[in-house]
Amino acid sequence: MAGMIITVLGARGTIGSRLADQLEERAHDVRRVSRRSGVDARTGVGLREALRGADVAVDCLNHMALRAATAEDFFRGTAQHVVRSARSEGVRRLVCVSIAGAADPAVNRLLGYYRGKAAQEQVYSTSREAVTIVRSTQWYELMDDVLRRASIGPVSVLPTMTVAALSADRAARHIADEIDASVEDLQDRTLTLRGPQTATIREIARTILAARGSIGGRRPRALVQLPYLGQGIAGGGLVPADGIVDDLTLEDWLAAGPSS
Ligand SMILES: NC(=O)c1ccc[n+]([C@@H]2O[C@H](COP(=O)([O-])OP(=O)(O)OC[C@H]3O[C@@H](n4cnc5c(N)ncnc54)[C@H](OP(=O)(O)O)[C@@H]3O)[C@@H](O)[C@H]2O)c1
Structure with a gap:
């Protein structure tokens, strides 16, 4: 359904910016919201105004905290503010x-950031609003941040992490499809997204380094992997068993350039 008013929270971020572009290409009226635009989802300042008259609100907020208490505080608190404000402004669907x-x-268990995401999902799924939870695997673009965090000089010590990554642009496209399909639906929905290949992030890092020579400004000479985030993450717990399988491979994404 073209012509909806859609508030994208976190619209300056990796997924939020791509999703806002996708939705505008589909002739929706997009409100790009973040602290830069004067809206703070943590305090609630500006949130009701940002959601007033909107058909859909999409939560693409992020705060990269490794401690569980900090991550839970951010993701639970922002989700509660969004749900409350969306309810009072009559928003028809929330997408997390x-x-x-x-x-x-x-x-x-060992990654506090993911515990924050669990708290966020719980707020949305128990909100009694019409909600879509998007369960996406990691994006190829995440590797920049991973390498920056895991590198000391010429050595990167990566967590053993098995993923089925996809590109953020493709994830945005699937989320936009879900928004178009879901707005008349009153039920809760889940959108599960994965890419075409299953690999460890060390294998992905090797492929990107071979193609581009660097990742996130790093040129590690040694890529070590250790299961320091636990066996669940090492052994495939992040790889969805079902859902949409996007067909853009890592090699095709690399061949297409930085924004594919
Ligand atoms: N990276 C992945 O591979 C991946 C995969 C699946 C799902 N996800 C999830 O996707 C979501 C978005 O991730 P991302 O990597 O796109 O995020 P990101 O690039 O870090 O962007 C975060 C956005 O949130 C805004 N923001 C942060 N705190 C805010 C606040 N208090 N109030 C209003 N806006 C705030 C930021 O803008 P300002 O600084 O201007 O406020 C920015 O626009 C996250 O929840 C993440 O867990 C990520």
Whole structure:
């Protein structure tokens, strides 16, 4: 349904910016919201105004906290503010962009950030609003951040992490399809997204380094992997068993250039 008013929260971020572009290409009226635009989802300042008259609100907010208490505080608190404000402004559907497997205690035991995502999903799924939870696997673009965090000089010590990554542009396209399909639906929905290949992030890093020579400004000479985030993450707990399988391979994404 073209011509909806859609508030994208976190619209300056990796997925939020791509999703906002996709939705505008489909002739929706998009409100791009973040602290830069004067809206703070943590305090609630500006949120009701940002949601007033909107048909759909999409939560693409992020705060990269490794401690569980900090991550839970951010994701639970922002989700509560969004749900409350959306309810009082009559928003018809809420979409929460989350991570496949992150809510599973066997996966998130050692990663506080994922516990935050679990808290966020819980707020939305128990909100009694019409909600879509997007369970996406990791994006190819995430590797920049992973390498920056895991590198010391010429050595990168990566967590052993098995993923079925896809490109953020393709994830945005599937989320936009879901928004178009779901607005008349009153039921809760789940959109599960994965890419075509299953690999460890070390294998992905090797492929990107071979093609581009660097990742996130790093040129590691040694890529070590250790299961320091636990066996759930190492052994495939982040790989969804079902859902949409996007067909853009890592090699095709690399061949197409930085924004595919
Ligand atoms: N990376 C992946 O591979 C992956 C995979 C699946 C799902 N996800 C999920 O997708 C979501 C978005 O991730 P991302 O990587 O696109 O995020 P990101 O690039 O870090 O962007 C985060 C956005 O949130 C905004 N923001 C942060 N705190 C805010 C606040 N208090 N109030 C209003 N806006 C705020 C930021 O803008 P300002 O700084 O201007 O406020 C920015 O626009 C996350 O929940 C993440 O868990 C990520």
